[in-house]
Amino acid sequence: MTRRRLLPAILLAGILASVLLLAGCKSTEKGVSTWSANGGDPSFEKQEEVSADKLMQFGVYPQSKADSKIQSDIKSKVTIDEETGLWNECDDETMYARYDLETGYFIYAAKVDGVRQEEQYYMQCGEDLFLVEPLQWIVLETVGSDSIIISNKVIDGGRKYSDLYGECTWETSSIRDWLNGTGDYDARTGSAYNTQLNFINRAFTSDEISRIQTVSLTAADNETYGTDGGASTTDKIYLLSAAEFEEYFKAEDSEINAMAYATDYAVARGVSVGEDSEANWWLRDPGAKTYMLGVNRAGTVTEGGYSVHDTTEGIRPVLRVPTSLLQRVEVSAE
Structure with a gap:
């Protein structure tokens, strides 16, 4: 598929991602x-x-405000690529994190000695992230x-x-x-x-x-x-x-x-x-x-x-x- 044909799909994905981010907490x-x-x-x-x-x-449901370090890690490493309009995924020695377009949640898992721990889900509201809890x-x-x-x-x-x-x-x-x-x-x-x-x-x-x-x-x-x-x-x-x-x-x-x-x-x-x-x-x-x-x-x-x-x-x-x-x-x- 050519880059020209990819562009509309990429733009649509970026727009949908933005809508989902704001859906959980749009300005009221x-x-x-x-x-x-x-x-x-x-x-x-x-x-x-x-x-x-x-x-x-x-x-x-989203409830407690996320730990400041987790917020900083997710925001700095899970971003939208300026060229493709797609979300970057992070999978390094300390953490795994990505944005899930279907649910509108950020998925995060810390790593201990390189081993991925249990995944946690976060909803963005304004500038902050909130942990999805029972x-x-x-x-x-x-x-x-x-x-x-x-x-x-x-x-x-x-x-x-x-x-x-x-x-x-x-x-x-x-x-x-x-x-x-x-x-x-x-x-x-x-x-x-x-x-x-x-x-x-x-x-x-x-x-x-x-x-x-x-x-x-x-x-x-x-x-x-x-x-x-x-x-x-x-x-x-x-x-x-x-x-x-x-x-x-x-x-x-x-x-x-x-x-x-x-x-x-x-x-x-x-x-x-x-x-x-x-x-x-x-x-x-x-x-x-x-x-x-x-x-x-x-x-x-x-x-x-x-x-x-x-x-x-x-x-x-x-x-x-x-x-x-x-x-x-x-x-x-x-």
Whole structure:
């Protein structure tokens, strides 16, 4: 094949690589946060996080910021060739690293005495890389052989609840589309979600996705503000309703901390956090007009909610899976 015929393919590969790099963490239009320093609660104080022995693992997602040396090594040695537009691969005495075009991850493995160690995966967000790690979940309820689980931390953000202007419901929301990999990624341009951009395909394997239960959901009307909850839906991945939040987090016998803390990746995505990384997060019920309810940093439901165009709120996915798929988090002995 001649160089002239190769050029379009090379350019296409370079463009696709750039899209995937930005897909995990593109620049977002910052909304106006409605937070006060204490989350709107004068009695605000940090609560203990859920202990590791009570958490379960299922799926993976970018979370912790990578070690500075690993970041430096990957960025300096895995680059795009200026002539070919293709990614350079590094395989020297100290490390192996490459960029995987299909997943949008950097793959890295240190070498000890020339022997390649276990591979690790990193997602780029802005100028930093974030380690892809097992997702940790809190079991909210056991129903027969299934468990209803919510992410232990706020794992993503920087996303508008709705890409369109005007009133919004869970049914019509962009966040619902992003979580489930359905509908339009950007309603203004009509560009569809693909496997590199949505949550469900990045976090889970095809086999895991097939085992996640599809559940029927409703969102309550907001009588205080006269806003419509929207039509019922069936989804694999969803957000809690305000009533479910109260049931699971605020019941007298509940041992679950209502405050949530954000991962490094979520903060890089644009989630607003306090000094201990406590964050506010979305629910699926409507608030005031063009607002949706959320949980504030102090762990209580906001009265009027947050603007559907605010990008500083975080996301805690909820799903129902067979309990047999969940693995206990290994707790190292001290």
